[in-house]
Structure formats: structure tokens, C-alpha cells
Amino acid sequence: GDSVTQMEGPVTLSEEAFLTINCTYTATGYPSLFWYVQYPGEGLQLLLKATKADDKGSNKGFEATYRKETTSFHLEKGSVQVSDSAVYFCALVNFGNEKLTFGTGTRLTIIP
């Protein structure tokens, strides 16, 4: 079946550092890929998405590129802020199936 593997956390960075959170997937067909973010005490929010190979999703300074050859969708941000502290989930959905498959989440803490 489909699966998503995320970088183990927690990740702690200093403000303005470069961020990478790794995500790889296993899926049949041509999945759409997502990053969701969960701030403390809140539900998940869609951060960005990509629906086909080589697509780049971007939002709030975050980016991720759909790499079919490496089955990866790594999340990056050039300069993180304290307000980016949250749990980040990589997810996929396969065409014709509405169910999201989530990774285990990566907790990110940014220190001033």
C-alpha cells in the first residue's frame, strides 16, 4: 500500500537558519503530495501541495518539489522564524482515492 516516510524529529534550529525536512513516499500510480502544518492546540492546515512530477509547491516562504525519480517531496525554507515552530506532516493521496496517507510528523522548534 501507499506510505510516507518522514525525517525523524524533533528538529531544533536557530532563527534564520535553513530548514530541510525530508519526506519520501511509496505509492502506485501518480499521487498528489502535500505538506500540512499543525500549530500547538490547532488542527492541521494545508501548507503547500504539488500534483505532478517536477511541480514546486510554495507558501509562506516554504517550498517543496515533487521528485518522481527519487520519490521525494522535501520541505525547505531559507530562513526560519520562531513562528514556524510547529509539527509538519507530509502526505499523499492517490488519484481516485480521497484518503490521505500521512507521515508521522516532524516537530520543529525554532529558538531565538
Added chain:
Amino acid sequence: DARVTQTPRHKVTEMGQEVTMRCQPILGHNTVFWYRQTMMQGLELLAYFRNRAPLDDSGMPKDRFSAEMPDATLATLKIQPSEPRDSAVYFCASGLDGAYEQYFGPGTRLTVT
């Protein structure tokens, strides 16, 4: 700003009691999902609906959990009887058929003592 709403936000109850959680999906959305989040298990899909019809509830303990959509603006998740192991945050999410993104509510934090 359209949002998924969930009530109650917090619920503390004693073992054996019935618990009902409610969700109002975003107006116009026709898919609804129920998730449970715990530290140990992470996010688990319990059930989902399309156009109010249940499509998959394989993630739900059948003997005590039930999920329904009485109408297009209300989804309910019921636990009867509740047990301490049901303590978790329960999220509802909604979406549009074929669009794949899901929009999450703020969750109901359930504590069963």
C-alpha cells in the same frame, strides 16, 4: 473565511459514558473525514463520507464507535461506552470530491477518566 467547526472543543467524561462530537463541514464541501490523533499512534483515519454516504469506516472500533451525517451540514462521531484508551484529539476535515485537499477543524480533545 470558511472553516470547519467542531464542538465541543474539550470534553472530560467518565468511563462508560456516551460521548458525541459534532462537526460542521465547510459549506459546499461533500467529503467529510474523522481522524483521531494520539502521541503513540499519530493520525488515524476513523471514517469518511462522500455526499453523506459512509464510504470507509474500517479504522473505527465498530463495537463502540459510530459515525453519521444526518444532513450535509452536520457530521457526528459517537462513542458508547467510552473507555480511557479513547482519550485523544478527534479531528474532522472536509473537502471537495476530486480536489484532494482536506480542511481540518480545530479538534475535540477528549479525556476519559
